[in-house]
Amino acid sequence: MTDILDRVRAVAPTDADLAHRFSSTRQAAVLERAVSAHRPARLGRRHVAIAAGVLGAAAAVVAVAAVPSAGPIDPTHRGTPPQPSAAPAAAMVLNHLATLAGRGASVGPDQFAHQKATTVITPYPRSVPAFGMHRDGVGVSATTERWTAPDGGFWIYRTLRDPRGCLEHWGPQNQGLAKSGYEQMSSAQLAALPTDPHALQRFFAAHPNGDNHGVVNEFIAAEAVISSDLASPGLRAAAMHVLAMNPHLTVESQARDALGRPAVRIDLRFDDSTIESLFLDPSSARVLETQTVSPNSTVVRRGGPDRVRTTQRSVVVTSDVVDAVPTNLRRCH
Numbered sequence: 001m002t003d004i005l006d007r008v009r010a011v012a013p014t015d016a017d018l019a020h021r022f023s024s025t026r027q028a029a030v031l032e033r034a035v036s037a038h039r040p041a042r043l044g045r046r047h048v049a050i051a052a053g054v055l056g057a058a059a060a061v062v063a064v065a066a067v068p069s070a071g072p073i074d075p076t077h078r079g080t081p082p083q084p085s086a087a088p089a090a091a092m093v094l095n096h097l098a099t100l101a102g103r104g105a106s107v108g109p110d111q112f113a114h115q116k117a118t119t120v121i122t123p124y125p126r127s128v129p130a131f132g133m134h135r136d137g138v139g140v141s142a143t144t145e146r147w148t149a150p151d152g153g154f155w156i157y158r159t160l161r162d163p164r165g166c167l168e169h170w171g172p173q174n175q176g177l178a179k180s181g182y183e184q185m186s187s188a189q190l191a192a193l194p195t196d197p198h199a200l201q202r203f204f205a206a207h208p209n210g211d212n213h214g215v216v217n218e219f220i221a222a223e224a225v226i227s228s229d230l231a232s233p234g235l236r237a238a239a240m241h242v243l244a245m246n247p248h249l250t251v252e253s254q255a256r257d258a259l260g261r262p263a264v265r266i267d268l269r270f271d272d273s274t275i276e277s278l279f280l281d282p283s284s285a286r287v288l289e290t291q292t293v294s295p296n297s298t299v300v301r302r303g304g305p306d307r308v309r310t311t312q313r314s315v316v317v318t319s320d321v322v323d324a325v326p327t328n329l330r331r332c333h
Contacts, residue, residue, distance in 0.1 A: 090251040091244040098240035101285035112147040113229030152186035166332035181209040182224035195234040197241035
């Protein structure tokens with residue numbers, strides 16, 4: 001193993017090589033795919049690579065401190081036909097959130113979904129932060145603000161190497177389920193998905209996201225739909241119901257996100273102890289944060305490989321629907 005790693009290090013490009021071979025535009029494109037609130041399609045489960053209010057009277061009925069179900073799973077498990085969740089209390093919480101999601105607003109044909117989000121990775125072992133990210137204690141962080149049109153194209157404002165920041169336009173990114181999965185889908189693509197929960201669950205199984213299968217595929221596909229600002233309330237509600245049918249989730253109804261906001265936390269734990277988490281606003285079912293904790297990430301250092309616990313958090317700071325993109329922001333060149 002050491003010999004193989006030595007060979008990899010010998011041929012791996014340096015930061016200087018990458019800066020010479022890749023233009024700032026291409027580097028910006030890579031950054032956008034890595035840290036945007038709408039994460040790119042994942043081949044396999046999500047890897048760490050680079051992202052208020054209370055429940056009200058209903059909380060007295062459905063709130064639980066933590067509701068585990070079937071526990072850790074094998075990521076290669078291919079799943080079973082639709083069935084009720086193995087944890088009725090967890091399903092009750094998620095079905096209630098589905099009701100709230102069904103009451104949400106839609107983005108009109110001439111409107112934009114507006115979102116500001118911050119991605120933090122800790123720890124970050126490299127001495128030089130990735131392009132567009134900034135050193136933040138022992139980790140790195142990046143904040144982006146974007147305005148997404150119904151066709152999936154978007155304007156994005158971020159700080160790259162210019163501390164003043166700039167606004168840049170990108171066309172639609174999703175190239176269909178086969179290539180792009182459920183990430184960054186347009187309003188029209190999302191409208192083609194079924195809004196019956198069992199039909200949507202079967203659709204997810206028939207059209208897996210990347211190489212995912214079974215309960216892993218269900219979670220990642222449903223998370224992408226729930227996280228989409230262009231999904232209709234009915235589709236987001238159906239995706240929540242699909243999560244309620246997943247028997248391998250742990251639900252905590254009295255959690256807090258990275259900003260201290262009340263949240264319902266939904267966890268999927270893998271056999272290697274990696275935990276995928278989704279934090280939802282208990283009053284609206286909107287996404288507040290997504291998180292991946294990988295306890296055994298491999299980092300190649302000069303002295304050899306090392307195992308570290310890494311956490312990636314993508315925190316939604318603001319999210320709403322607006323009629324226009326600001327005209328007073330400096331454009332990227």
